[in-house]
Amino acid sequence: MSRPSFRFPDGFHWGAATSAYQIEGSPLADGAGPSIWQRFAHTPGMMANGDTGDVACDHYRRYREDVQLMKALGLHGYRFSINWARVLPEGTGRVNPKGLDFYSRLVDELLEHGIAPNATLFHWDLPAALDDRGGWLNRDIAHWFAEYAEVMFKALDDRVPRWSTLNEPWVVTDGGYLHGALAPGHRSKYEAPLAAHNLMRASGAGIQAYRAHGRHEIGVVFNIEPKYPHSDRAEDVAATRRAHAYMNQQFADPALLGSYPPELKEIFGDAWPDFPADDFKLTKQKVDFVGINYYTRAVVKHDPNQYPLQATPVRQPNRTYTETGWEVFEQGLTDTLTWFKQRYGDIPLYITENGSAFYDPPVVENGVLDDPLRTSYLRKHLGALHKAIAAGVNLKGYYAWSLLDNLEWSLGFSKRFGLYHVDFATQQRTPKATAKLYAQVIASNGSVL
Numbered sequence: 001m002s003r004p005s006f007r008f009p010d011g012f013h014w015g016a017a018t019s020a021y022q023i024e025g026s027p028l029a030d031g032a033g034p035s036i037w038q039r040f041a042h043t044p045g046m047m048a049n050g051d052t053g054d055v056a057c058d059h060y061r062r063y064r065e066d067v068q069l070m071k072a073l074g075l076h077g078y079r080f081s082i083n084w085a086r087v088l089p090e091g092t093g094r095v096n097p098k099g100l101d102f103y104s105r106l107v108d109e110l111l112e113h114g115i116a117p118n119a120t121l122f123h124w125d126l127p128a129a130l131d132d133r134g135g136w137l138n139r140d141i142a143h144w145f146a147e148y149a150e151v152m153f154k155a156l157d158d159r160v161p162r163w164s165t166l167n168e169p170w171v172v173t174d175g176g177y178l179h180g181a182l183a184p185g186h187r188s189k190y191e192a193p194l195a196a197h198n199l200m201r202a203s204g205a206g207i208q209a210y211r212a213h214g215r216h217e218i219g220v221v222f223n224i225e226p227k228y229p230h231s232d233r234a235e236d237v238a239a240t241r242r243a244h245a246y247m248n249q250q251f252a253d254p255a256l257l258g259s260y261p262p263e264l265k266e267i268f269g270d271a272w273p274d275f276p277a278d279d280f281k282l283t284k285q286k287v288d289f290v291g292i293n294y295y296t297r298a299v300v301k302h303d304p305n306q307y308p309l310q311a312t313p314v315r316q317p318n319r320t321y322t323e324t325g326w327e328v329f330e331q332g333l334t335d336t337l338t339w340f341k342q343r344y345g346d347i348p349l350y351i352t353e354n355g356s357a358f359y360d361p362p363v364v365e366n367g368v369l370d371d372p373l374r375t376s377y378l379r380k381h382l383g384a385l386h387k388a389i390a391a392g393v394n395l396k397g398y399y400a401w402s403l404l405d406n407l408e409w410s411l412g413f414s415k416r417f418g419l420y421h422v423d424f425a426t427q428q429r430t431p432k433a434t435a436k437l438y439a440q441v442i443a444s445n446g447s448v449l
């Protein structure tokens with residue numbers, strides 16, 4: 001039987017992704033202001049092993065070397081994020097020219113090597129000065145974000161063809177405002193809905209600013225984790241519906257439909273405000289694309305003790321799980337993409353993150369570190385993409401998470417997602433076998449799978 005052809009559509013965009021606080025280091029260099037992650041990481045007890053982004057992958061200084069790694073992969077594009085506080089140390093007002101200059105140099109280096117920059121304006125590292133003014137709990141942040149976005153568009157839109165306003169607003173609110181595991185470390189069911197809503201108001205304001213100044217494409221990036229009921233019992237089905245609305249619709253609905261799913265009032269009760277109808281004229285803006293970050297699925301059962309969803313994930317027997325506790329379930333990627341098209345229409349989509357953290361024995365042969373579990377994950381998920389494309393999903397590209405092993409937020413450096421291994425003591429980068437496979441996939445537009 002002939003091997004299935006996994007050739008992707010002509011012009012399919014292949015990239016890799018990172019984010020500022022996870023790789024740059026030098027968080028306060030050259031006039032940068034502190035972010036909430038700078039503060040969170042330096043708060044005792046918040047970070048595994050006391051790890052911080054003070055050095056990380058030292059990308060702020062080594063970016064030219066890292067662009068060479070991207071070139072070696074044959075990347076078409078590179079998705080990175082901008083540290084808002086490098087550019088606007090107080091979050092608004094005064095621009096720091098040296099901070100802006102770093103991103104201008106990075107963009108020029110990418111373009112010089114034929115790699116398209118894909119810039120995310122906000123990947124969790126809010127300027128601390130704005131957090132001091134209420135941060136995502138202050139409705140004024142929609143204007144603060146639009147001001148920052150306009151600074152970036154005016155400076156870089158001549159060279160940046162693709163922008164995203166936010167990366168994963170769900171993680172910001174669930175981790176940063178409801179459960180407190182991420183910066184700014186709040187734990188309030190009353191704050192989480194306010195932060196969620198203001199994130200989407202800010203994203204809408206950023207898109208409006210782009211329509212006034214930008215000439216290319218802008219979108220927003222959501223994490224989507226498909227939810228499957230543990231049983232066909234009504235309580236499990238209802239719990240699955242709540243979990244799906246909470247993670248997968250809470251942010252895409254206001255952005256693309258101009259409304260919230262009714263489950264959110266059911267979940268948050270008196271903590272869910274009646275937001276002004278006019279707000280949805282701001283949250284709902286025409287986007288040029290949506291980025292979807294996919295890693296895994298969840299099998300959900302009813303749990304009256306779990307807050308606030310009354311739902312909990314069920315570990316599946318005889319399945320492979322990554323170091324971050326995520327089941328390898330590539331069918332969920334196909335299901336996610338077909339669901340998204342069915343609910344929101346034929347919007348151009350990118351997979352803006354997909355990857356896996358596995359422990360790799362530090363065995364390097366012929367300059368390559370073998371990582372069979374990560375390689376298998378990549379093969380399976382690219383195959384799942386091909387199924388979605390065959391089903392009619394308008395998928396334009398894929399960004400592997402991540403270019404480099406990096407700071408996995410409060411989990412520190414222990415969870416390694418990189419195509420390149422990083423020795424954080426020496427900053428040596430070493431390609432993994434998955435990097436070699438990905439380079440072949442890019443060169444053959446998927447045919448080698």
Ligand SMILES: CO[C@H](O)c1c[n+]2c([nH]1)[C@H](O)[C@@H](O)[C@H](O)[C@H]2CO
Pocket residue numbers: 019022167168171223224293294295324353401408409417
């Ligand atoms: C809950 O999973 C999310 O989709 C997700 C996974 N990830 C992310 N979001 C973030 O965007 C990255 O900064 C993380 O490093 C990466 C790996 O954990």
